Amino acid sequence: MTVKQKIPQDFLDDLIARNDIVEWISERISLKRSGSNWHGKCPFHQEKSPSFSVSQTKQFYYCFGCKAAGNIIQFIMEYHHYTFLETVELLANAHGLSMPTLTGGKQENHQEDWALMQAIAKAYQQQLNKAPKPMEYLIARGLSNTTIKAFQLGFAPDEWRFVLNRFAKDPSNMKRLITLGMAIEKKNSIYDRFRGRIMFPIINHKGQVIAFGGRVLNQETPKYLNSPETPLFHKSDELFGLYHVRKQTQKISKILVVEGYMDVIALANHGIHYAVATLGTAITPGHLKKLLRQCDTIYFCFDGDLAGHTAAWKALTTALPHCHDGTHIFFSFLPEKEDPDSFVNQHGKDSFEEHLDKSLPLSTFFMEKLYQNxxxxxxxxxxxxxxxxxxxxxxxxxxxxxxxxxxxxxxxxxxxxxxxxxxxxxPTQSRQPRPRMRPASQTKSSPIRQIITLLLHYPSIASKLNIDALSNDTTPGIPQLKHLMQILEKSPKIKSTGALLQHIEDPTFKKQLSQLAGQLIFTQGDEAAALAQALINQYLQSKIKHTIQGLIRRAEQGLLSSEEKSKLQQLITQQKKQN
Ligand SMILES: [Zn+2]
Missing domain, CATH: 1.10.10 (Arc Repressor Mutant, subunit A)
Structure with a gap:
């Protein structure tokens, strides 16, 4: 697991202040102005009439149809399927800001690791040119020189210390080679992990070599050997070939997921440059998010046998939580005993793509499978x-x-x-109208909820509010109100709803606030501070009233202690003063 890395809050505040949400969104969807707000068709659900609105003053968007809501960072993340860090990088680059040093997580700097892995890949590549046998093997499999170069294929000679002799002259590098999975330390001896194998560098989406896969030339086992998990290589996150896909294609329209790296390479060799492979694991949610960040259409290709169907079902259940409107997922099954490598070699590109065109949409595969069961x-x-x-x-x-x-x-x-x-x-119950809670928008909002709403819309009023009287109050809503006030006190630069939301870490609270902000996106007002203070006073008064009523009830039952009596006296005086 990677440690969550944090971008300093000041930097995020600055980023949100500099990047106008209307500018960014209007570059992506068409927006029309009405007053201080902008409207358009929601990019997150399909609709005929526009229910998506963006507020420039609040730096916030909201969809009345699907309730999508958030600031510029959320928009970019959702719209492009980017990670938080990728989004921050994009927004920072737009203003020529360099990314800040990350705090929180361990300061990881892998520059030297990457350089070392790249150098090893190069050494393996040179060996391939010198060794006739592995080259013959690749040529026999039909691979062109271009493909061999594009995937940086290489050869690890059958030696115990090929990598060690070349790269471990410095003892710190020896340790590094072990950490990176290139050397194995066992009973006081250290030796190369990969020997006598064709080497497939595993390259991350930025083009850095992070691990290797190796295949034997003879019948030895294991046929394929992968690097272990290392600080650079997290098997369940990586997709072999994704870098190649990104390099080959300007605008990726679809990605095909296959099972092995030879499949990816054979497909590319035949001109199919949109295939990736998992690395010996089933597809994970991490893989899927990574794929959907590239494009909306994913094809999964499996063997036609029982194992293939089982794997496909597993992929489907992993994919379901990510099936937003506009996501297209297909399942393709090859004839038994075929894999993409053998199929494309035997039948060629066109046949393979024709076969792909007959893939089952996720919905069909889902229903068919359930009917079978x-x-x-x-x-x-x-x-x-x-x-x-x-x-x-x-x-x-x-x-x-x-x-x-x-x-x-x-x-x-x-x-x-x-x-x-x-x-x-x-069934009988469900057809009868059941008594229902009134929807939140119709219930009269509590004063605390109204104050929170006002703060969301006009963050700058925080400096004019006094909530000292609430310091010991733990009534639901008040801790949240205090939390917001603390944030605004600490960061008086926050001027918009969007900027304020970026400070909320708890995802549930953030969601609640986003909905609250969205429902009232059209409210206007100049007297927000006075209104909020009046609401605080109203809340305090009703609280006093309730306490007095409770004490009077106890008095009527003759249960009042002398302490409570004086408290009652004091509250009544206080109440009179306020009225
Ligand atoms: Zn929507």
């Missing part, structure tokens, strides 16, 4: 089908795609969507 021939089977489907669908993000899947399932098993979503509910 629970043939809907009996009521019992239908019920278990519905139950299994619901557990998976629940994990999907809200959107049209999810609704369509529910609808299609509902039609097929003849159970209403509502019952699918809520299997405990009895």
């Amino acid at each position: 629970h043939p809907p021939t009996s009521l019992d089977n239908k019920a278990s089908l519905a139950k299994e489907a619901a557990t998976y669908l629940k994990q999907m993000p809200e959107g049209i795609f999810k609704s369509l899947l529910y609808k299609s399932l509902s039609e097929n098993v003849n159970i209403s969507v509502e019952e699918l979503k809520n299997p405990q509910a009895q």
